[in-house]
Each structure stands twice: as structure tokens, then as C-alpha cells.
Amino acid sequence: MINKVVSDVHTACEGVQNGMTLMLGGFGLSGIPEKAIAELVKREIRDLTCISNNAGVDDFGLGLLLHKKQIKKMISSYVGENAEFERQMLSGELDVELIPQGTLAQRCQAAQAGFPAFFTPAGYGTEVAEGKETREFNGKWYVLEKAFDADFAFVKAWKGDTAGNLIFKGTARNFNPNMCGAAKITVAEVEELVPAGELDPNQIHIPGIFVQRIFQGENYEKRIEQLTVRKRN
Numbered sequence: 001m002i003n004k005v006v007s008d009v010h011t012a013c014e015g016v017q018n019g020m021t022l023m024l025g026g027f028g029l030s031g032i033p034e035k036a037i038a039e040l041v042k043r044e045i046r047d048l049t050c051i052s053n054n055a056g057v058d059d060f061g062l063g064l065l066l067h068k069k070q071i072k073k074m075i076s077s078y079v080g081e082n083a084e085f086e087r088q089m090l091s092g093e094l095d096v097e098l099i100p101q102g103t104l105a106q107r108c109q110a111a112q113a114g115f116p117a118f119f120t121p122a123g124y125g126t127e128v129a130e131g132k133e134t135r136e137f138n139g140k141w142y143v144l145e146k147a148f149d150a151d152f153a154f155v156k157a158w159k160g161d162t163a164g165n166l167i168f169k170g171t172a173r174n175f176n177p178n179m180c181g182a183a184k185i186t187v188a189e190v191e192e193l194v195p196a197g198e199l200d201p202n203q204i205h206i207p208g209i210f211v212q213r214i215f216q217g218e219n220y221e222k223r224i225e226q227l228t229v230r231k232r233n
Contacts, residue, residue, distance in 0.1 A: 001196065004164040004214050009035045012187045012215045016040065016152055019072075021049040023108065023153035023179040024062060028054060028081070028225040031172025032061045033154040035189050035217040041065055049073040051148055053104060053175050055085045060223055066094070075148075077101040081225060099128060103145055105175065110147035111182035112210070117146045153183035157206075160190035161199050164208030173205060181210030188214045 006012045013036060016022070022040075026032030037056075040048075041064045048071050055074055056063040065071050066084050073095040079085045088094035099107075100122040110118050119142035123129050133144040155176040158169035166188055168176055180186050193216040 002163045002208065003196075004208065004211060005162050005193065006213050006215050008215060009039045009189065009217065012036065012189070012213050013039045013043065015185065016043070016045055018045055019047045020045075020151040021051065021149065021183075023148065023150045023183050024050060024052040025153070025155040025174070025176035025179050026052065026054075026056075026061070027171065027174035029056060029061055029223050030170075030225075031156050031168065031174055031176050032056065033156045033187075033189050034061070034220055035215075036154040036187060037061060037064060040070070041068060044068070044070065046070050047072045049075065051075045051104075051108075051150060051179075053101065054078045054080075055082045057081050057223075057225060058084050060221070069093075073097065075099065075104070077104050099123070099145075103128075105178050107145055107148050108175065108178035108182045110145075111149070112178065112180065115147055117144055119144055148182060150183035151185070153179040153181075153186040155179055155186065155188050157188055157190045159192045159194065159199065160188055160211075160214050161194050161196045161208070162214070163196040164188065164211030164214050165196075165199055165204045166190070166206040166208075166211065166214075167199060167203055168205050177206050180206045185212045186210060187212070189217045190214060191217065191220060 075097045089096045124141045129143045157166040159167045
């Protein structure tokens with residue numbers, strides 16, 4: 001019987017070292033691997049290259065690593081909610097590679113599927129294409145983008161089983177599925193962990209073959225990044 005369960009987040013993060021490249025799932029604060037990020041902060045791992053759609057907010061998510069100056073480079077699509085990110089980027093303290101959101105997703109998927117690179121029309125004729133190979137197909141120009149080469153992928157799922165099969169809930173099904181299996185080691189943290197065979201196969205979003213380690217987290221904060229409510233009359 002395949003069993004990919006590790007006892008806790010400390011064990012799940014074993015092998016993460018200074019200077020590594022990490023993928024971190026989530027979109028805004030939805031579906032971020034909260035426990036893994038907290039463990040990385042605690043371990044004081046430094047000089048990291050982090051691949052993530054964004055960098056959380058100032059005091060939560062990847063923002064915690066930014067405040068500790070543990071991130072050397074961010075590869076992201078959107079950074080508008082993090083003032084510290086903006087400050088470090090403008091001051092030159094942080095190396096930032098901004099890429100189109102679809103390209104970010106596809107570079108994850110290419111790594112997941114084992115493709116070294118792909119052509120995309122996104123970014124052609126802009127700064128995104130500088131220094132990259134371009135080619136014309138059927139009268140349209142495309143930019144060559146390379147698949148990511150990451151050491152660890154940290155993802156967050158709603159439910160998983162001991163074999164590593166995962167189900168994501170709602171908008172947490174964002175970059176998380178694309179990052180599973182896209183790094184040398186994929187670590188999944190889940191809210192609910194069940195024995196293999198208990199999940200409906202038709203409901204599984206990611207099969208366990210893409211996951212090397214899985215653990216159950218507790219007391220997830222699940223912050224809301226931007227909350228807008230209507231004023232009472």
C-alpha cells in the first residue's frame with residue numbers, strides 16, 4: 001500500500017536548503033500553503049527563489065518571508081497587495097521577474113508534463129520577450145518560454161488521502177494543481193486526510209503520482225485579502 005504521509009510540517013520540509021527554487025500554490029491568499037510557509041520562516045531558509053502568482057500581503061503568506069529577507073528572487077504575475085514587496089523591488093533589494101499570468105501557469109504545466117519549453121503569443125513585442133527566441137507560426141509571432149526548474153513545490157488542498165490523491169475546494173483550485181509534480185519534490189498540506197480508497201475517484205483533481213509528501217494541517221487562518229461589505233442604510 002502506497003503511503004506518502006509524513007508526520008508534520010517539520011518533516012515535510014526536510015531537505016529545503018538555502019538558495020533553492022520553490023513553487024508555492026495559491027492565488028492572493030486563497031489556497032496558499034500556510035503551514036509550509038510558516039515552517040520556512042521558522043527555519044530561516046534564505047536566498048530563495050519563489051515562484052508564485054503573488055507574494056501574499058505584508059503580514060501573511062509569502063509576505064512573512066519577505067519581511068525576514070529570506071527571498072532573493074520572486075517570479076510572479078501580480079504584486080499589488082504587498083507594500084514590502086514593492087519597496088524591496090523598487091530599492092533593488094529583491095530581484096523580480098514579472099510574467100503574464102497565463103505564461104506562469106503554462107510554465108508550471110510544462111514542467112509538470114516534462115516539456116522543456118513552449119511557444120506563446122503572450123508578451124511578444126514587449127519587455128517580456130527581451131532576450132528570448134521568437135518565431136512566426138501561421139502569420140503570428142510567438143515567444144519561447146522555458147519550463148520552470150524547481151526543487152520543491154508546496155501546495156494546499158482541501159482533502160487528500162494517504163496515497164497523495166488531492167481534491168481542491170473552490171478558488172483554492174488555482175495554481176495549486178499546476179504546481180503538483182512540477183518540481184523535484186511536491187509537498188501537499190491538506191485540511192482533511194483520509195485513508196486511500198475513501199475519495200471518490202471521479203472527484204480527485206490531482207492523482208497521487210504527482211505528490212511525494214502529504215500531511216494534515218490544523219487551524220488554518222484562511223484570511224480574506226480584500227473584504228468589501230455594503231454599508232447599512
